[in-house]
Amino acid sequence: MDMLDYPIYQYPGVNISLSNLYELDCNIKEQNFYHELAQICRSIEKIRILIHEHDELDGLVELIEKQKQIKYICISESGENKKIAQALEKHANSIILFSIAVRTSFLYFLFPKLINLQFLKIYDGPLIHSRSNKLFNNMINESYYDLQILELKYVSLDVVINIIQNTNGNLLKVYITFADDRNQTTKYNQAIHKYCLNIKYVTVNLNTYETLEELENIFIKCHHLEEIDIDGDIFNIYKFLSSIKSAPLTLNKILLPCRYFDDESIKLFSARSKKTLHFDYHDRREMHKFIKYYKIIESY
Template structure:
């Protein structure tokens, strides 16, 4: 591939390189091809330290590859840093004495101190250096590497979680290269001197994410850092206890500029703390995106956050995106909130909804009815549909005529066929993507799957449909006995149809199937359906994807 790239204009090469950020084998071959490709792709490799950690240090089994990157970091250190390490009797053998070809640190836009720590600890372990477990000496190395990066003007994103990684031994005298920082990810335990130095340099951070640790409020220096920002558009607050963000609210309330400019507010909290304040959100009238994440390890149908009672009546005239990835607030509060704010929403994610088996009521159906009544301009929607609420999907499709994407958390796998039928008959003309969570291809009768594709093909406005099915292994194991019975019924029906239609050839191929074997039935239906899918993919009617997850959190990410 590298040889083919050399024939393209340089503008095309830069454009292509943007799509290969995580394709390390291709990047590596381009680095070795010639000087031009090397100069282009080395910038992509070094742009984000997190990518290097994820790809090289978490997935690569080659210690030489991991060590070569560490050696390059050490070689790039300024002489002052190398002398400082030498004076502290830190001697790191490197594979080459040559000077680096590039100032690699100048290419870095995304820096993570935990990422640098992973690189240093992993490399010293490979080298079997005796002080690899000597924390102060390790932090001297980390400190010098981080100092090298923060002196570069290219830095845009910085991550510093101190409580989790205990970086109290780090010291940063100044941040000349962080003047253009646009994103900061940190916790409330940041050293005061760090916050003070950063507040002297950075006044145009656009996005700040703060993790509030147990019994640890934001320091005065951190609050000052927030207060001094002139262009803060996005704020994320994550709390582990009741006090959490309480003492940061006055700082936000005093800053009229933040109240007017802030457009994204993401709030994450443990649902055990129902008294945590939320009504302060009404200060930010220009919010365009809000996340309310109430996570509970128990099986509550919803979370009764008391402050949401006040928030339900607040109008946010510019709100376009509302995401509630886990439990909902009290249903009547959320319904009122949607009644007031639903008309402006174009994306709504209420992915957990209200679980019917846990609470025998129509609360989830009423919530979906509110979506159909008040959220008429949606183009993306994630909801829960319980097994006796499936007709509500028709109402949503009929009301939300701009809908292009929907992801449905199915209470039961057997709902998939009915959902497909409703999508074919009621989805809006521009609808083009359906994702079914807790669904499997082998839980759909091949006859019904093909019927859906034929219906889609015959629509007046035919758009390529992306169909995504996501199954959860934990749920599958729990319901294995029921699933097996369901599979057997489908297989039995297919074979009976062959007999009835006197299709002897197919019957001979199918009669070997063991009805009592769970895997046999599953594989049989799966392969039948895959043949149908390949047929309609080749016709340009659909695009199919399937995915298996083991815990729901992995699939709750949006977009």
């Protein structure tokens, strides 16, 4: 027998047990369930929402609207629901974590309103040009002074750079993957060492000679750097290894593809650095051969 066959209010002590509910994973489609929760719950701060195309979510909308302050939002959607967006808008000032995996742009209008945001994660899927423009237009010149963690996938580097430029130097982590506009990689690296002096973890692009020069500036200016993640191709592995001598003492982890290394580059790295290399490779057999041949200690 399904517990949803009975109204929530018929369970003994439900008002006491659910009145302080803090976190909710909204994977139930039955909207009467959320309507009943809305009569009891006022303290939900963390909520995960799955939105499908043509979903009717009136009960969930009511539940969101009746909370005092929602701080943590995780949304995965494959269709628009403007009522959900409007309900979330009520909590714009209290939201500190906003994580979305989207296929549409109906949530983008919220970004300028998230003035206290500390953690932003966007997985936008391969962007069509019009949606990329909407994202940029909703984020351009908006200030995110409290932002500490930025994780973006399939997002234009123009958007990334603009966000970084409008932070208050509080960014601790910038993770970027599958970014568009690879011709903007030099400007992106420049934005890191100009606006992210407190950065601890950062994704960098090293696909040109200029980006390698900017990496050295990142090493020199970002004194708290602990970990770098190399995204994409490395223009010159030897220049990259040479630049590591400028890295701060705090740097202890470098993630990069193992395909760039041979006997000479491994020896050069060993001679110039005590840092730990963490290799990323899609072909596991090739990775294991590499580890065995070069006697790499740490692998994942």
